[in-house]
Amino acid sequence: MFFPTLSLEDPRTGEPRSEGTANYAVRYEDIAQDGRVRLEAIPQGVGFSAWRKLLRDTPLPELAKRAHIAAIPSRFFIQTFGGPVSVRNHLEATSRYQLARAERDGEVTRLLLNFHTDIWGIAERTYDPQPQHKGERIHVGRIFSEQVWTRPFAAAGERRVLRLPAGLGVPEVPEEVYPWRDPAEVVELPEGARWLEERESPDPQTLHFGLVHTDSNQHVNSLVYPRVIEEAALRRLATLGRDFALLGSELELAFARPCFAGRSYRVWLRLFELTVEGNMRVGACARVLAEPDSGKPHCLARLLF
Incomplete structure (x- = not known):
């Protein structure tokens, strides 16, 4: 099935996009009986690596606070694979982000904050027998998280954000164009x-x-x-x-x-x-x-x- 991609380089600078990495504990119910990670455990890595780590040193949290706006999820693409992993170990999440705009007929329709997050684990089973590759770092999932900037508590008709606040080092209208899908x-x-x-x-x-x-x-x-x-x-x-x-x-x-x-x-x-x-x-x-x-x-x- 379709999964969006996010370039490793920031097209504005040609430099690698900033990354945020964080470990997070899994709940016992996050791992199925065959050692695979459940779908709903993957987005948790976005919270730890992107919202709490990657964005912490950017102007975006202050921008959202001043402008009374929020980036609300509009679409998730989630995949899980690999394993097994044990509930005794943490998962590792690494995120990159993108500020972008969506267009229709040349007009800006939405501003977005998107994350691409990879999830890694350690090959192991909670109970024996153990896999042959026990102890290896393995790729167990990924998520592309699409968020639209909005004014969540504004009156109907006033919630859409088509320009970000000036003066905080962030383009008022992001340069990257995101291919919005119906x-x-x-x-x-x-x-x-x-x-x-x-x-x-x-x-x-x-x-x-x-x-x-x-x-x-x-x-x-x-x-x-x-x-x-x-x-x-x-x-x-x-x-x-x-x-x-x-x-x-x-x-x-x-x-x-x-x-x-x-x-x-x-x-x-x-x-x-x-x-x-x-x-x-x-x-x-x-x-x-x-x-x-x-x-x-x-x-x-x-x-x-």
């Missing part, structure tokens, strides 16, 4: 895949979001959705009589509008299968819609097991 593309059938179902249909389980699902941005946290989507896909696989002892390994999430505590939602999805390097794999395209259905998705996803 969120609806996420639920299109991947190239070479075939649908396993005639049409998209609703998951039987209603999502009732409470405060436990929210964060300081006053809406449902972006890391809630990977679990929601994967569990809905597993239920659908079981309904179709297919093997569901699976683990998601690739996920693209596009956030169209936030979900809120005290409201109900439902996942609509459709399964597909795809041959990757000679192996048949199953996946799902999914949308999170409000209950009752307004016709406007809040989140769109493409998951591959």
Whole structure:
């Protein structure tokens, strides 16, 4: 599936992009029984290496504070691979960032702050037997995190940011152009895949979001959705009589509008299968819609097991 790239060099200077590296502990539930890292553990590395380390010595935190703006996730591309890793060891995250703009017909439509983060671990199992490559540093995942600068608490119609504040050493309009993709593309059938179902249909389980699902941005946290989507896909696989002892390994999430505590939602999805390097794999395209259905998705996803 599609995964964006970020050049190693800053095109403005020709110098290598700044990097931030941080170790972070995994929760016991972040590692599956076969030693692979779960999808939802990968974005945690962005917080430690990018937000807390990489950006700390840049003008961006002060810029956001002065201008009352925030970079809110608009899309995640997550991949996991390799292993096994043990819950006894930390993961290592290394991030690079990009300030960019999106355009349509030559007009600026969005300003973005993007991160590319690689996740590394140490080959080991929590319990014996140990792998032959025990102790090796291995690449276990990566994420491209796309964030749009916005005024999250402004009135409707006043939230879009098309120019950054001057005087802080950051271009008011970033020079790099980011190829913005329509969120609806996420639920299109991947190239070479075939649908396993005639049409998209609703998951039987209603999502009732409470405060436990929210964060300081006053809406449902972006890391809630990977679990929601994967569990809905597993239920659908079981309904179709297919093997569901699976683990998601690739996920693209596009956030169209936030979900809120005290409201109900439902996942609509459709399964597909795809041959990757000679192996048949199953996946799902999914949308999170409000209950009752307004016709406007809040989140769109493409998951591959």
